[in-house]
Amino acid sequence: MSEASEKFTVTPMERWVGFGVLLTLAAIAFGIYRVQFRFNPAVTARQAFSEPAAAMETIALAALAPDVIQPFSPPEQFDPDTLSDKINGKAELYFSAGFRSLTTQRFALTDNPALWFELFVYDMGTARNAFSVFSMQRRGGLEAGGPTLFAYATPNGRFLAHDRFYLELVGAEASEPLMAAADAMARTFVENIGADVAEVTEMALFPEEGRVEGSRSLVSSDAFGITGFDQVFTAEYQYDGIPVTAYVARRETAEAAGTAARVVRDFYLEYGGTPLAAPENIAVIDILDTIEVVLSHEQYVIGVHEAPDRETALGLAERIRKRLQETVDDRS
Amino acid sequence: MRLVTIRRITQGFFLVLMIGSCLVNRVGDRWYELRGWPVSWLLELDPLVGLATVLTTGSLYKGLLWGTLTLALTALLGRFFCGWLCPLGTLQQMVGAWTDKGRRPKARAYGRQSHPGQKIKYLLLTALLTMAGVELVCPLVDLSGQGGWIPPVAVILAGIVLIRTGQKTPWKRSTGWAMAVAGSLCLMLGNLLPGNRLLAAGLQTGILDPIPLVYRSVSLVVLPLISPDGTFVVVTGGLLTGGVFVLVLALSAWRPRFYCRYVCPLGALLGLTVRWSVWRMGRQDKNGDACTGCGRCDHHCEGACDPANEIQWAECVLCYNCRDDCPERIMGYSTRPSTTGENPGPDLSRRAVLTAGATGAILLPLARLGDPLGVGWRPDLVRPPGSLTEEAFLNRCIKCGLCMRVCPTNVIQPTVLEAGIEGLWTPRLDFRLGSSGCQHNCIACGSVCPTAAIRPLALEERMGTASFADKGPVRIGTAFMDRGRCLPWAMGIPCIVCQENCPVSPKAITTRTIMETVAGLDRLIVQQVSSRAVHLNLPFTRSPLAGGDYFLAGPAGPQNALRITGLQAGWIQVAGDPAGAGFRQQTPAAVVVRLQQPYVDPLHCIGCGVCQHECPVRGRAAIRVTSENETRSRAHALLAGTGLPHSKD
Ligand code: SF4
Ligand code: SF4
Numbered sequence: 013m014s015e016a017s018e019k020f021t022v023t024p025m026e027r028w029v030g031f032g033v034l035l036t037l038a039a040i041a042f043g044i045y046r047v048q049f050r051f052n053p054a055v056t057a058r059q060a061f062s063e064p065a066a067a068m069e070t071i072a073l074a075a076l077a078p079d080v081i082q083p084f085s086p087p088e089q090f091d092p093d094t095l096s097d098k099i100n101g102k103a104e105l106y107f108s109a110g111f112r113s114l115t116t117q118r119f120a121l122t123d124n125p126a127l128w129f130e131l132f133v134y135d136m137g138t139a140r141n142a143f144s145v146f147s148m149q150r151r152g153g154l155e156a157g158g159p160t161l162f163a164y165a166t167p168n169g170r171f172l173a174h175d176r177f178y179l180e181l182v183g184a185e186a187s188e189p190l191m192a193a194a195d196a197m198a199r200t201f202v203e204n205i206g207a208d209v210a211e212v213t214e215m216a217l218f219p220e221e222g223r224v225e226g227s228r229s230l231v232s233s234d235a236f237g238i239t240g241f242d243q244v245f246t247a248e249y250q251y252d253g254i255p256v257t258a259y260v261a262r263r264e265t266a267e268a269a270g271t272a273a274r275v276v277r278d279f280y281l282e283y284g285g286t287p288l289a290a291p292e293n294i295a296v297i298d299i300l301d302t303i304e305v306v307l308s309h310e311q312y313v314i315g316v317h318e319a320p321d322r323e324t325a326l327g328l329a330e331r332i333r334k335r336l337q338e339t340v341d342d343r344s
Numbered sequence: 345m346r347l348v349t350i351r352r353i354t355q356g357f358f359l360v361l362m363i364g365s366c367l368v369n370r371v372g373d374r375w376y377e378l379r380g381w382p383v384s385w386l387l388e389l390d391p392l393v394g395l396a397t398v399l400t401t402g403s404l405y406k407g408l409l410w411g412t413l414t415l416a417l418t419a420l421l422g423r424f425f426c427g428w429l430c431p432l433g434t435l436q437q438m439v440g441a442w443t444d445k446g447r448r449p450k451a452r453a454y455g456r457q458s459h460p461g462q463k464i465k466y467l468l469l470t471a472l473l474t475m476a477g478v479e480l481v482c483p484l485v486d487l488s489g490q491g492g493w494i495p496p497v498a499v500i501l502a503g504i505v506l507i508r509t510g511q512k513t514p515w516k517r518s519t520g521w522a523m524a525v526a527g528s529l530c531l532m533l534g535n536l537l538p539g540n541r542l543l544a545a546g547l548q549t550g551i552l553d554p555i556p557l558v559y560r561s562v563s564l565v566v567l568p569l570i571s572p573d574g575t576f577v578v579v580t581g582g583l584l585t586g587g588v589f590v591l592v593l594a595l596s597a598w599r600p601r602f603y604c605r606y607v608c609p610l611g612a613l614l615g616l617t618v619r620w621s622v623w624r625m626g627r628q629d630k631n632g633d634a635c636t637g638c639g640r641c642d643h644h645c646e647g648a649c650d651p652a653n654e655i656q657w658a659e660c661v662l663c664y665n666c667r668d669d670c671p672e673r674i675m676g677y678s679t680r681p682s683t684t685g686e687n688p689g690p691d692l693s694r695r696a697v698l699t700a701g702a703t704g705a706i707l708l709p710l711a712r713l714g715d716p717l718g719v720g721w722r723p724d725l726v727r728p729p730g731s732l733t734e735e736a737f738l739n740r741c742i743k744c745g746l747c748m749r750v751c752p753t754n755v756i757q758p759t760v761l762e763a764g765i766e767g768l769w770t771p772r773l774d775f776r777l778g779s780s781g782c783q784h785n786c787i788a789c790g791s792v793c794p795t796a797a798i799r800p801l802a803l804e805e806r807m808g809t810a811s812f813a814d815k816g817p818v819r820i821g822t823a824f825m826d827r828g829r830c831l832p833w834a835m836g837i838p839c840i841v842c843q844e845n846c847p848v849s850p851k852a853i854t855t856r857t858i859m860e861t862v863a864g865l866d867r868l869i870v871q872q873v874s875s876r877a878v879h880l881n882l883p884f885t886r887s888p889l890a891g892g893d894y895f896l897a898g899p900a901g902p903q904n905a906l907r908i909t910g911l912q913a914g915w916i917q918v919a920g921d922p923a924g925a926g927f928r929q930q931t932p933a934a935v936v937v938r939l940q941q942p943y944v945d946p947l948h949c950i951g952c953g954v955c956q957h958e959c960p961v962r963g964r965a966a967i968r969v970t971s972e973n974e975t976r977s978r979a980h981a982l983l984a985g986t987g988l989p990h991s992k993d
Contacts, residue, residue, distance in 0.1 A: 022346055030350040037357050044361075048380040054750070054788035055373050055380075057803040082372075084752075085785060088849065097850045122372075124575045125752045126779030184780065237876040237921035283875055283923055300874045 073117045073131055076204060078196040080189070084120035084128045089113060105148060106134060110141040119197070127190045129183040131197065139175050140230065140243070143215075146173035147229030160202055162215075162228075170194045174202050214260045214312075216339065218247040219331045224255075235259065236317060238279045241272065246317075251324050257317040258328055260336075266310050273308035276315060280304050288322060294329070296322055305329045309336055348668045351427065355434040362386055362431040366562040367572065369749045371788045384746060384794035389429070390555040391415045392610045393742055397795055399477035400547045400739035405796045418617045422624060426604060426611050427646060427661030432554040432592070433604055437646060437663075439593050440600030453642045455599050458650045462605050462659060466690045469612035470697055471704030472549045478705045479545035481530065496534065499527035544708045546766055550742035552609050560745035560769060561589035564758060567749070578777045579748075581760040585769070604661065605648050612690075615658035619689045625651065625660050625667070626682020629674045635684075641666035641675050651675060654685040708766065716764045721980070723970035725763050726773040726821045726951065728756055729782060730790035730801040733976050740797035743769035747789035747798055753780040755953065756789060771798070773820065775953030775969060782820060782952045784847050821951030822973040822982060823852070823944045829966035832939040836860055838893040840940050842955035842967050852949035853967075855940035859895070859902045865935035870898070870927050877915045878922045880933060889916070893938045899926040902936050946973055946982050 022030075074083045088098070091113050096103045098114060106114075112135045120128035136142040146162050149171065163172035167186035172179050179201065181194040215228055227248035235244035244261040263269040277295040281287065285299035294307040305325040306315040314332045319325035365383040373379055384407065387393055391411035398404050414425055426433050444452050483495055503523030510516025533542070550556040565586035568577040579585075595602035604611050618624075629635050641651040644665035649656040651666040666675040714720045717735050728747055731737050748756045748771055755778030756771045763770055771789070775781050785807060790800040801818060804810040808817035823842075827833040832840075843853040865885060872879035878896060895905035896918050906925055910917035916935075927933065944967070951969045959965040973982040 026347050027345070030345050030347055033350050033354060037354060041357075044382060044385075047382050048375075050380040051373065052378050052380055052791050053800065053802070054371055054786070054791035055378050057785065057787050085783070085847070094849075099844060120752075123573060125371075126575060126577075126754065128780070234920060237919070237924070239921070239924075280875065300872070302874075304875075 073115060073133065074119075076197055076200045077119055078193060078200065080122055081119040081193045081197070082122050083117060084125065085118040087115055087117040089115050106136075106145060109144045109148070110137045111135075111145075112137045119193070121190060121193060124189075127184060127187050129181050129190055129194050131194075132180040132182070133201075134178040134180075136176055136178055139173070142173040142176050142178040144230045145178045146171065147231075163198075165191070167191075170198055172198060172202075175205050177201075177205065214245040214262055217260050217312075217314075217332055217335050218245075218258060219328075219335060221331075222249040222251060222328075224248040224250055235261075236276075238276060241276060244313075249328060251320065254320045256319045256324065256328065258332060259313075259315045259317060260332060261313040262311050263313065264311070266308070269308040269311050269313050272313045273306050273315075276304075276306045276313070290326070294326070296326065298322075307333070309333050310340065312336055346668065347664045351662075351664055354428045355437070358386070358429045359431045359434045362558060363562060366559060366567060366749060369563065369746060369792065370573070371750060371752050371786070378750065378788070378792070383750075383792055384744075385410070386429075386431070387555050387559060387742070387744055387746075387794045389414050389425070390553065390610060391418075392549055392553050392613050393555070393795065395613065396473065396476045396547050396549040397740055397742075399473065399480065400545050401736070405740075405794075407794055415614075415617055418614045419620070420622050421662070422618050422621050422657075423611070423614045423647075423661045425614055426608075427663045430554055430604075430610075432558040433601060433646075433661065435558070435593060436596035436601045436603060439596045440646075443597040444600065449643060452644075453639060456642055456645045456648050458648045458656050458659065459605070462648065462656075463690050463692055463696070464606050465608050465612040466615070466692055467696055467700035468552060468607065469609040469616075470700040471707075472552070472609055474701040474704035475708055476545055476547055476549065478543050478708075481526075482543055493531065493534070496527045496530040499530070500524050503527060541712065542706075542709050544712050545739070546708045546711075547739050547742065548708075548766070549609060550744065551768065552607060553742065554603065554608050554610055556742045556744040557588070557592070560743060560758075561585060563745040563749035565589060577754050578757075579754075580757045580774065580777065581769075584760060585758065601646050601648075601661075604646075605659070611661075615690065618658055618660075621657075623677055623679055624655075624657055624681070624686070625662065625664075625675070625677050626655050626657075626680070626686055627651065627674055627684045628676045628678060628680065629672075629683045632683065634672045634674045636672060638671065640669040640671065643669055651682075652684075654687050655682050657686050657688050658690055711764060711766045714764075716766070718979075721971075722762065722764075723972060723980075724968075725759075725767075726775075726953070726969055726971045726974070727976070728771055728773060728789045728798050729806060729818045729820050730787070730799040731820075731976055732797060732799060737797050737976075738766060738770070740795040741770045742795055742797075744794065745769070746792045746794065747771050750788045750792050751778070752786060752788065753778040753783060755780070755782050755957075773953060773969075775956040776965065778953075778957065781847075781954035781957045781969075784817075784950070784952055817848070817950050819950045819973055819975045821953075821969045821971040822946050822949045823951065823953070823955055823967050823969045824972075825942060825944055826964075826966050826968060829961050829964065830942065831961065831966065832941045834966075836862065836937060836939060838937060838939055839960060840942065841958050841960055843940070843942050845954050845958040847952060847954055848948055848950055850948060852945050852947075853942050853955060854945060855942050857938060857940050859905070859936045859938055861897075861902075862894070862935045862937050868933045868935070870929055870931050870933050871914070872929065873922050873927050874915075876920070876922070877910075877917045878927050878933065879915050882911075882914055882916065889935060895936050895938065896922075896927075896933055897936045898922070898933045899928075899931050905936055908935070942967070949973075 073087055090098050092107065092111060095106060095111065095114055098116065115133045116130060118128050118130045134145065136145060143162055160172050160174045168183040170181040179198060181198060183190045183194065218228060229246055231244045231246060235241045244259050246257050246259045249256045249258060261272065263272055280297045280299050283299065285297035288296040288298055290296035294305065297304040302318040303322050303325040304317060307329060314329055316325040316328045365386060368376055368378060368381045369383045370377050388407040388410040391414045394404055394408035394411035397408065418425060503520045506516050506520030506523065510520060564579050565582055568579050592603045627635065639652050645651060646663035646665065647659040647661040649659035727737060732740065745758065748758060755773050755775060757774040757777055758769045759767050759772045762772055773782060785803065787801045787803055787806050790798040805812045806818050808815060831837040840855055843851060843855055846853045864883060868880045868882060870878055870880060889908050889911050894908045896908055896916055897905035904925055906918035906920040906922060908916055909919050953969045955967045956965045956969050959967050972980055974980050
């Protein structure tokens with residue numbers, strides 16, 4: 013500042029002008045403050061996606077979103093007639109498992125809209141169907157875990173079955189904050205639906221010891237290539253590095269279960285299997301140097317597939333039967 | 345409070361307003377997002393934006409009326425906009441003040457003396473406005489158009505009348521001569537060069553206009569670099585955009601407000617406007633004995649307008665520093681002229697003005713020789729949804745960068761040379777650089793564009809719903825498959841990423857399924873068959889055969905192939921019964937893959953580019969959007985005449 017200004021005197025006129033300018037600035041600031049309440053159409057258009065269309069009976073997915081994300085697209089619904097519009101390539105798989113409807117919506121991180129994921133909620137009608145698509149989609153070697161018993165994660169996705177729903181949360185890219193938001197949303201979804209996996213009782217019959225994490229799945233039709241052997245739950249076990257498959261299938265009646273067990277036994281015998289000595293009501297078959305065991309217990313068919321030896325196979329089948337017996341006893 | 349302090353407060357206020365406008369320009373309803381903030385208000389206050397678009401389009405877009413307020417106040421008060429409002433002026437002033445600190449008073453005063461080079465900005469303005477307005481003379485030259493030869497002849501006659509009646513009034517005589525010569529020229533051009541391409545107008549003021557320049561620089565360079573919202577944004581041409589900004593500021597370290605003094609076309613426009621202003625700065629030394637000749641009034645002069653002598657009024661930016669510096673208090677702002685005399689306007693030679701005008705008039709016709717708006721159009725130039733036809737778009741876009749900053753996926757990028765020299769810094773869509781394609785449900789760019797180069801769209805119009813259902817959605821282009829790069833088409837690898845990501849309903853990408861034998865896995869021999877697995881002489885393969893798209897075909901042919909579910913030590917596990925499907929020891933077998941080959945349906949494709957963004961073929965995607973079939977141009981309609989819907993322009 014110049015020395016002159018130190019002794020500078022402000023004229024009344026200048027004082028008034030200065031005052032006027034400051035008042036104008038205040039008026040501009042106030043005007044801007046007022047204007048910012050009249051939302052730009054671009055913002056209101058975006059907000060429209062937060063509310064599901066009134067006429068559609070959608071699951072209000074946006075309401076489940078945690079604070080860190082916001083809707084990035086409107087919710088969309090698909091029924092069996094339109095599912096192919098959304099997932100052309102995989103639609104058949106869902107149809108065969110009893111697909112009812114699909115609701116999808118994209119969500120982006122509020123801080124960084126470049127990061128988004130799309131949530132797919134498949135209503136499969138029953139928990140069994142939901143679990144069936146869940147297990148058919150699952151690829152091996154993936155990290156198990158999530159808000160439900162049946163959940164797994166990939167670097168950019170979360171997949172889970174809960175109640176009659178199968179959920180996919182697929183991210184635009186593998187990002188930790190994005191996947192954390194996806195996890196939070198999945199958890200809220202599960203909490204909102206409430207706990208209900210009781211329908212899939214067979215899942216609980218596979219003993220934990222030796223079981224490969226995340227290996228339980230449901231084969232909805234023609235399990236092991238056996239025509240008509242449907243709705244079979246399987247789990248992988250490892251014995252000294254050798255993989256063994258155990259399976260459980262429930263039928264309407266004990267007779268039906270008995271018939272199904274015989275069909276399985278006959279299938280192996282027909283394809284060159286040799287019957288081995290076995291306890292009563294249990295079939296033990298040697299086929300191509302692997303052991304098959306199959307039995308029926310009440311409404312259930314229990315079996316062990318491609319075991320390395322008779323003892324391992326019988327031991328595992330017996331453990332499953334014991335578990336089943338305990339469950340039945342608990343209920344009665 | 346001293347007026348200089350008030351001026352600094354005002355400058356700070358508008359600088360914060362500008363930075364804030366750029367900062368909040370992100371779609372969202374929180375206070376630091378777009379909400380209803382008037383992000384383009386400062387641009388609308390810029391009268392050069394309004395004037396130039398009026399010249400190029402013949403109409404004034406609503407918000408730009410604010411510019412007339414600026415002009416009116418400037419005509420009354422002087423260049424208050426430059427000295428008190430302009431954020432680029434403020435930034436330069438800050439740099440200048442900072443570098444001045446280390447200088448001696450003499451050197452400081454030297455840097456603030458007027459210089460003949462200050463006329464350059466008026467010539468630049470002349471060139472830019474001629475470029476914008478040259479088409480206005482079209483009715484005079486186009487003899488085949490309305491009025492035929494009457495308009496030019498009328499101009500010649502009016503000129504002759506002026507010459508005759510204005511014998512003693514030099515300006516009437518020169519105007520008369522100018523009219524007569526121009527009318528004759530037009531008549532001659534119209535006769536000799538019918539249908540000439542010499543009269544092409546275009547808007548290029550935005551390149552140099554300080555308000556778009558500062559908006560563009562802050563939005564495209566400063567904010568992405570400091571990343572206040574923690575996002576990593578890709579921006580093309582950063583070196584050019586940022587380089588210009590840095591250069592402007594660096595030059596003001598050498599000469600204070602260098603850009604304002606020598607380059608700024610807005611400053612020039614306002615400088616011309618103040619010629620007859622009511623209030624003005626000047627020395628009020630009635631008796632001529634108060635001034636001691638200390639020259640301090642020159643020391644901090646921002647406009648380099650020589651207040652110690654004959655003040656260059658057109659250059660004064662009302663910084664008020666001279667008034668503050670004068671120890672005798674004789675510098676002031678008043679309705680009386682300066683006692684040391686004043687020069688109200690720039691002294692420009694007629695030749696220089698004519699040369700500048702002619703240069704401005706010829707540049708665009710030269711740039712358009714390649715007919716970039718006609719047959720030479722660039723199909724990879726995809727403009728944002730709602731953009732006007734290319735010519736109308738270029739006549740409105742001021743290159744401010746608002747649309748690029750607001751885009752939620754950052755798919756809008758500034759062009760460097762993709763739209764030719766003329767299109768520098770205009771918006772184009774780059775589907776690779778954005779975080780996704782153009783969002784189907786977003787209308788942000790049109791909602792913030794200050795000149796309607798991108799027209800504001802209603803969401804219903806964008807999506808083709810409600811009353812726009814019969815017109816269909818707004819299309820910005822069409823996706824084309826590059827079968828030479830597409831995985832299922834070119835390499836036999838299953839992929840339906842583009843189809844799955846296509847956001848429109850029904851999808852614009854359909855697939856046709858074929859079964860193909862996998863090369864190298866076509867002559868296998870069955871070694872052993874188990875209940876649900878087949879042992880083969882399988883060579884090493886990288887293909888993840890168990891993905892669900894691979895099948896094992898045996899003697900019953902590919903129609904009865906079994907889906908492969910797993911692969912372990914030479915054993916291929918299959919869904920189904922291999923023996924039932926005819927697999928026996930020593931029978932031949934082959935691995936076949938189910939491929940879903942994508943096709944684009946131009947009827948449903950809106951050109952959003954999500955498929956291009958998601959395509960796993962990195963680098964040059966296997967599906968790419970070009971501007972064919974864009975709604976804004978009938979000439980770009982695909983399969984013209986076959987009834988593709990909704991072209992309008
Ligand atoms: S004459 Fe005074 S008011 Fe005008 S620019 Fe120079 S210092 Fe500023
Ligand atoms: S995403 Fe790319 S590679 Fe895959 S099908 Fe589409 S175009 Fe081809």
